[in-house]
Amino acid sequence: MTFHAIFGTANQSLDELTANAMEVYKRVMTRLERGPNNIRSLYVKTTMGPSVKVEVAA
Numbered sequence: 001m002t003f004h005a006i007f008g009t010a011n012q013s014l015d016e017l018t019a020n021a022m023e024v025y026k027r028v029m030t031r032l033e034r035g036p037n038n039i040r041s042l043y044v045k046t047t048m049g050p051s052v053k054v055e056v057a058a
Contacts, residue, residue, distance in 0.1 A: 003028065
């Protein structure tokens with residue numbers, strides 16, 4: 001399964017984007033039966049930019 005979410009805009013600061021992304025991540029984790037063990041990979045990207053893999057610590 002693949003999950004896509006928008007968590008910010010280009011005019012937001014890095015701190016705002018980070019806080020938004022972490023909130024989305026936390027909420028998704030609470031909905032998954034095995035929490036972070038359900039996540040194989042996580043990527044972040046802009047609308048037209050390349051994706052960047054994010055290392056997730058268990």
